[in-house]
Amino acid sequence: MNHINPSYRSKFKSKRSATEIAKAIVERDRFALSKAITLVESSDPTKKQISTEIADYLANHTSTKSIRIAISGSPGVGKSTLIEKWGLQYVNQGHKVAVLAIDPSSSVTHGSILGDKTRMEELGQHRNAYIRPSAAGLTLGGVHHATRESIRLCESAGYDIILIETVGVGQSESMAAEMSDIFVLLLLPGAGDEIQGIKRGIVELADIVAINKADEDRIQLATESAKSYRNALSLYHHPILEWRVPVSMISGLRGFGINLLTDQVNAFCKLSKEKGEFDAKRIKQDIDWLYKTIEQEVGLLMYNNPNISDTLTNFKSQIIEGKRSTHSLINELRSLIQRTYDNQ
Numbered sequence: 001m002n003h004i005n006p007s008y009r010s011k012f013k014s015k016r017s018a019t020e021i022a023k024a025i026v027e028r029d030r031f032a033l034s035k036a037i038t039l040v041e042s043s044d045p046t047k048k049q050i051s052t053e054i055a056d057y058l059a060n061h062t063s064t065k066s067i068r069i070a071i072s073g074s075p076g077v078g079k080s081t082l083i084e085k086w087g088l089q090y091v092n093q094g095h096k097v098a099v100l101a102i103d104p105s106s107s108v109t110h111g112s113i114l115g116d117k118t119r120m121e122e123l124g125q126h127r128n129a130y131i132r133p134s135a136a137g138l139t140l141g142g143v144h145h146a147t148r149e150s151i152r153l154c155e156s157a158g159y160d161i162i163l164i165e166t167v168g169v170g171q172s173e174s175m176a177a178e179m180s181d182i183f184v185l186l187l188l189p190g191a192g193d194e195i196q197g198i199k200r201g202i203v204e205l206a207d208i209v210a211i212n213k214a215d216e217d218r219i220q221l222a223t224e225s226a227k228s229y230r231n232a233l234s235l236y237h238h239p240i241l242e243w244r245v246p247v248s249m250i251s252g253l254r255g256f257g258i259n260l261l262t263d264q265v266n267a268f269c270k271l272s273k274e275k276g277e278f279d280a281k282r283i284k285q286d287i288d289w290l291y292k293t294i295e296q297e298v299g300l301l302m303y304n305n306p307n308i309s310d311t312l313t314n315f316k317s318q319i320i321e322g323k324r325s326t327h328s329l330i331n332e333l334r335s336l337i338q339r340t341y342d343n344q
Contacts, residue, residue: 018053025054025157026061030130033157037132040146040153055149058156066155067269070164070176072202073186078212079165082186082252084120089258090161091128098159099123100150101133102167130159148179148289177205178285181278182268184208184261187229189222204236206245208264214249214256222249240277243268302337311336 016024024032039051071079080101087097099120124131132150151162166176177183185206203209209229214222229247238245246264250257272278302308315329 018050019057021050022054022057022061022156025058025153028158030157033130033153034132036153037146037150040149051149055152058152061156062152066160066162067182067265068151068162068164068180069265070166070180070183071186072166072176072183072205073212074188075167077186077188078252079186080120082212082250082258083163083165084123085252085255086258086261087120087123087129087161087163088126089255089262091123091126095161096128096159097123097126097130097161097163098154098157099129099131099163099165100147100154101131101165102147130154130157147176151179174202174205178288181272181281182207182265184210184265186210186212187225188213189218189225203233207238207243207268208261209233209245209247210257210261211247211249212252215251215254219249240271240275242275243271305340307340308333308336 021032021036025036036051036054039047039054042048042051071083073079083099083101087099090097101120120131123129132154147164151164154162162180164176164180183205185202185208187209189211211222211226211229226247226249233245233247236245248257248260248264250261252258269278272281303312311333315333318324318329319326
């Protein structure tokens, strides 16, 4: 998808240190960036350690001038088509654009369902664009578990516009909103009963709402839908009280309305920064991610502990046989963890 200079590939045929990879990322080496993201996504302890060393090196190289935009919407709403047109507009304006595209995964094989699909081919060929598709795996929230780290890596490589294309599965998209500066919700023309059925949670996350696929034969329908959504959103107060969530009509296929979408993003970011919300939100996101990571790592440590692992196997049998309640077993597990901790 992205064309890599062959010389980059030769550089990485031999094993390179975390510092060498990190330095290459700062030097705008896209192959090094891909390598680092692969390490971040890995569950292998050795690779995770290397990715941690890369992250530590790059801690002071992450751009604070970037804009992180999450684009959500149900499957088929046209996210990929819009993102390509939008990304091309940004690179033509002199920006460097990174697209983190999250594909849905099979619940059986956990592999990416759309992993082989060729997407955003024109944007992918641009020298100032980088596209990274990843399978969502078992991670809830519409994003890959390593998406947050991937964002930082892209920013360290000089990308100032980060477009995050989420799976689009409803309220679980909240995680995408928690790692972006602005959350754009795409909807299809045709409100009707749909306005009653749309999940309130995801609508309340939206900073911008756009009715996509507002093409010639659907303009009237899109106009009616936009009116319905505006009426519904008038009852909702955005966290930044001065901001009124705009509802516009666009066509990712024809490029109609994308300039307006960019203006809305710029207006939101300007207001957010003026109110001190932009930096405050990023700080909160970093703290929240710290605690989520701690919970994840503590869980892994617990499951990998032989005593606790054996106890959990025993718990499963007791649950299946109906001998004890979950609450009782959790209390026993809590005591076991405390004893294990005290003995260390």
